Amino acid sequence: MCETEFEYQEKIRRLVVKMVKHYRGKGPENVKVKLENDLLVTIEIRGILSSLSEILMKEGAVDLVAEYWKVLKPYLEREFMAEMIDTLGSQFTYTWKIADLCPSGRAIIIQLNKSV
Numbered sequence: 001m002c003e004t005e006f007e008y009q010e011k012i013r014r015l016v017v018k019m020v021k022h023y024r025g026k027g028p029e030n031v032k033v034k035l036e037n038d039l040l041v042t043i044e045i046r047g048i049l050s051s052l053s054e055i056l057m058k059e060g061a062v063d064l065v066a067e068y069w070k071v072l073k074p075y076l077e078r079e080f081m082a083e084m085i086d087t088l089g090s091q092f093t094y095t096w097k098i099a100d101l102c103p104s105g106r107a108i109i110i111q112l113n114k115s116v
Helices: 003-024 051-058 062-088
Strands: 030-035 040-046 093-098 108-113
Touching (some): 003 040, 051 062
Antiparallel strands (some): 030 040, 040 108, 093 108
């Protein structure tokens, strides 16, 4: 991997850590950034859920966590969208999902598509 790709991945990773710290109060356990190609970036975040969300998930209240994210998502978009556009260098669309409901393996997967 050339140094510029590494620097690009690191800029994205640092911004994601900043976003998680903003609403969670502490950083995520692990953030991996993978450049799939020039148009697709995949981000895997472990340790993104707040303590309350973790309790709700553990107790089977997944729907409540999903509702919480419906409120949180627009807030995070307003706060960090301009920074992410600057970091990526273009507009983008994104999708996200919770990859594993098991607490030890739970991760949020975000895919940024720059082909807008």
